[in-house]
Amino acid sequence: GGPAQQAQPAQTQPADGAESRMDQLYIQVSALSNLDYFYDHQLGMRMVGEELGVRTEYVGPAEYDMNAMISAFEQAIARRPNGIVVVGFEPSLDAIVDKAIEEGIPVVTVDADLPTSRRLAFVGTGNYNAGFTGGNAMADLIGGSGKVALMTRPGQSNLEERIRGYQDALAQYPGIEIVQIADTQSDPIVAAQAAATLLQRFPDLAAIGCVEAAGGSGASTAVREAGRAGDVKIIAMDRGNEVLEGIQEGVISASIAQQTALMPYYATQILYNLNNSNVAITSDNVGAGVLGIPEMVDTGVIVVDSNNYQYFMR
Amino acid sequence: MKEWIARVARQREFMIFVIVVVVTVVMTFASPHFLTTGNILALLLGLSIEAIVVVAMTNLMVSGGFDMSVGSVLAFTSAATATFLRMGMPIAVAVLIGLAIGATIGLINGFFVAKVGLNPFVTTLSGLSIYRGLTLIITGGQNLAGLPLAFRAIGQTRFFGVQTPIIIALLLILIGEILLRNSRFFRQVYYIGGNEKAARLSGIRVDRMKMLSYVLTGLFAAMAGVVMTSRLGAASVTAGTGMELRVITAVIIGGASLQGGEGSVLGSFLGILLMGLILNAMNLLGVSVYWQTFVVGATLLTAVVIDQLGKLRNEGKLVIPRLRPRKATDQG
């Protein structure tokens, strides 16, 4: 929905000192925090808190458990924070986001969007874009033709999006055939087993694209063990240490990294501005139903490869 | 009166109740946000879905059964119901078919366990894969949103400020507690779990009762699925992942065992409440997510240790001499 229908969040007094700003609380609700990837989310949240001098928190289950995530969200609402940043994993989060808005708590989605909810803004690359970029990188690496396989954990919507991105990108190349999508069960050992089987079945496999961490780790292990490092291209996801090392070693050709830390950073920035500044877009923003914040921020995608991986090490 | 207190203190549920109270009191002091209507409702709402499943799982585990497939059944019935709704089926029909699917799955599990004699763990664990797989197949891995508003209302309306899922869950717990504690029909599961052979000899239709217990578990998982779908306004492919372990843990904390023959709905509810409290407390206290997993485990362990120590002391003190079980240590 457009900003006009959106609940006007309670406009707090502009910041007049560190004291009152420390009263402000911004909470990010997420899930899957046991993944390497979400380290960057926490990093971004912490940094923006320090820079703005507000309190920030990061809550949510360690697993991919939407029910628990919604509970964490409910509990976050009950604390009446000044804004909530949420990873919009699934449309099942729509209801709770709408509830927060109704109660006057502004919500911004990050990383994955909830377009059908009443969230105020979205900051992120979009999983589809990440997949699409990966697909193009893959096609470049194998010269636009050959058999390729993808590895994912089916059913997890962010990964499904990335897979769709890959599929759409690869569909542009008539010479490329996706011969199999394999299940990693989010476990590098299972992923390695699946990748090893793929190598048996398709001795001429040109590339493997992975949309989550276990895939990259497993695929590179299998390819290395088959003695085919560099011969079968691997496009991994994110910037985990083992991925960077794989790139260094030459077994992983590239990885798709998002500027993840930017997502919660800018999302909180938006919420903060909403609460504390008033860019005079109109003579009376409230009256005009104008929020004065961006609705969509694209944080971009980076292809990490042998040229730049060393800068990502930490 | 004194005797009454002693009797209450001897109840299996007592220690866990004390632990819940202690956590509540501590949290009230630790966080000003804890004892607010909003937070309490959020807490209850969060555990209402699992609480529904817990009722039937208690009955099943008392009978000596076990169901690892509840999370998948929840997801599958949720996806099925959502599919029907999106096809334009009337809400009542879609919901009823969803519940029927859950009950049928329960019947299948029960058949394999009671009639074919399969191990409940492996049977329901294959169910866990099968129904999660079917969910993936019928949804194509996509979450199903866009459900009719009237359906979403089920899970989102409030009565006297309390959301329907909470009301449904509390009602089912109340009914479950009364039936399992007092009805002759459901008492039969205690006989079955306590000594299956003896139950058979007492004229209890063991196989039928076991099957029924699985059917109820499937049905309640489906109910939880419907409630969840309407609460979320969407069917999620990954819904209920790992739920079976949380539910079973709650039931065990509440006094049941994997061997069957003991347990109560009230105890199990206290178990799930404790687990919900822990999560709530951590989010309120702003415990780092890296620590949360650890804290959940550590608190769980602490709770059962306290519970066990309480029981041991209880047995030593409150039990009338010469009627003491032959041996405290051989719980074999």
Add this chain to the structure above:
Amino acid sequence: MKEWIARVARQREFMIFVIVVVVTVVMTFASPHFLTTGNILALLLGLSIEAIVVVAMTNLMVSGGFDMSVGSVLAFTSAATATFLRMGMPIAVAVLIGLAIGATIGLINGFFVAKVGLNPFVTTLSGLSIYRGLTLIITGGQNLAGLPLAFRAIGQTRFFGVQTPIIIALLLILIGEILLRNSRFFRQVYYIGGNEKAARLSGIRVDRMKMLSYVLTGLFAAMAGVVMTSRLGAASVTAGTGMELRVITAVIIGGASLQGGEGSVLGSFLGILLMGLILNAMNLLGVSVYWQTFVVGATLLTAVVIDQLGKLRNEGKLVIPRLRPRKATDQG
């Protein structure tokens, strides 16, 4: 000779062996890639990590125990070892400390179960959270790469073309099978699982044996962790998630039960082999990823049904209808 065949056919492991053979034969015809050295090695390599854990889990489950924490222990020891290595510790020292950590965790589990008398399910389930949590804490949620090449060699060298993890796993299975089947010392776990009270009165050091079984499980999980780390060349925070269920399933398919008193390492190995075969087959046959979860469950169920039907026929009339005891201890 005929008698010998009859005896083999009566063995608990026989049916599952037949099923494995049937799957193998079918696969040989279904896919030209199946019966190749490369694929067989890939298959064995894939299941080697879990096969290591399976050995100790069999012993534990025969004793009537149960460990849900193995996957987390694997991840934690893997992370710990990787941390030590990155600190520049000599490989042997880092590995030994890693193994010692695993054994210690096992000791803690065993202490709570055998000495404090906690329920094994809840105890080790809290372990599952605790050690996964500790893994998150010590790694800060990051996978740990950058391990010395010499360490990575452990998991990546070949002897006569066979990778070390396979050799280690097969060796442990062989030793485990011999010890559990024939050694006086490990025979004791069968008695404990068969009837704990009677075992105690027979002079078996029940508590000590139970603790030891948990220690071994922790140690083997740590071994699997080290092998895995060196094979992947990194410690992964999510490694081993859900492994406990796969391992326990394999052990049950192989003839053990949650009640204890039965099971064998060979059977469990056949169980994990069957599960590995199913995964391998699905990827070789190009089964859609949406169908895979379903197929895994369905095959598992089919296997145990066939197994059970085979057993029923085998026992013939031995099974008195309607009076089949559920377990050793339930007869009043």
Add this chain to the structure above:
Amino acid sequence: MTDIILEARGIVKTFPGVRALDGVDLKVQRGEVHALVGENGAGKSTLMLVLGAIHKPDEGEIFVEGRPVSVSSPHDANEQGISIVFQELSLVPSLSIAENVFANRQPVNMINMLDRRTLHRQTREMLRLFDLDRLDPATLVKDLSISNQQVVEILKAMSINPKVLILDEPTSSLTESEVEQLFINIRKLKEEKGISFIYISHHLPEIFRIADSVTVLRDGKKVCDADVKGIDEEFLITNMVGRKIENMYGHREETDTVGDVLFEARGISRGDDFRDVSFSVRSGEIVGFSGLVGAGRTEVGRAIFGAEPIDAGELLMEGKPLSIRKPEEAIARGIGYLSEDRKSQGLFLDFSIKANLIANHLQDFCGGTPFMQSRKVNDYSRGCVRDYRIISRNIDQQLKFLSGGNQQKVLVGTWFGIKPRLLIVDEPTRGVDVGAKSEIYMLLRRLARNGVGIIMISSDLMEILGVSDRIMVMQAGRVVGEISGRDATEERVIAMAAGTVNGGGEA
């Protein structure tokens, strides 16, 4: 009154490798107590399980009040008025006395909810039949002693108001006074309500006290039936065993010498279970422990064996202090303990005969290596099966498929196998037939002759009197008397146990 209430004709029942019943006929008159006797494994329990519709017979018919009936479940049998007190307790340990007695027939209110008040009142009334109304009906069955559990089992069968009440060895774990109580109840039910009984027991004197007629089974066949009035014990034994039994208790011979004091307990106590218990056992001596239910004999035996702690007092072996805290320490010092509770504490029912026979001395079958040698195990087990006349298909038979008496023989074999110096046997002949009983007594005597000290706890007074060299009588956790075997009479022991003699005043 000669109408036949229950009749079985030509019942055949086979198990793999065993023809348990081979064309058995049985006729029970209305209002009579019909005894059924036979050796262990003769098929008595199997016949009862057929009557109770727990087993389906391969052939044969059953008539109730002259009508052929086909009962297909225990439930149906109950409906037909047939109720069984099972040889193997069929109670639910985790439930209360009340819920066990009225299993699945608990009184309910209008909406089918348990009426606990009525339930407990009715249970208390039932318990009064055995003078046990001091027990709280809410007590869990697992907290009861074996003999009280047996009473609950009996009450449970009585509570359905049957026409025929089958009692399969109801007295094997009852003491004298409870047996008396049981008989009073049987007579009352017989006379007042015309209920018929099938009564199975290996205590032949009981047959003559309670039964009107008797059927003898051997090897699954009916050997004969008779009116009790016209026969004597010898007749029964001859028909059951096929031979006469002399010197049933294997009395000591003059050449047997009792050695020095082997074992001594000095003032051992634990809580309220037993207090200040002192006694000694000489090598070669059999010391019998007598007493009423809950006198604490079992507790003393278990305490000596280290299965449970001792609070005060000391134990001495050959004059040297003995510290035993665990069963394994006792076994290492040559002390064995045969449990009275064979099902839950003694045996591994799911395991084979041979696995049971070796359970407490595995190391003897390793020949010094760490590995079990199956040849040794098999040879030893075959020897045991022969020596103790265990009737079974083979040594790999699972124990749960043996008859009760044969299970008991395996238990005895298990403990003889450790070559003990001091052996505590708690109710060693529970459920064992006369032939096998006398064999067990012989074996005990032979053990004693080889210098082993034996403590025999038994509720069977004849056995105590017949076998013991010396008798200790316990009452309410204290030793209240000691009599030499020669001087002991039934009356003296009973009087002491009941506390009417020798100052056992308290409790």
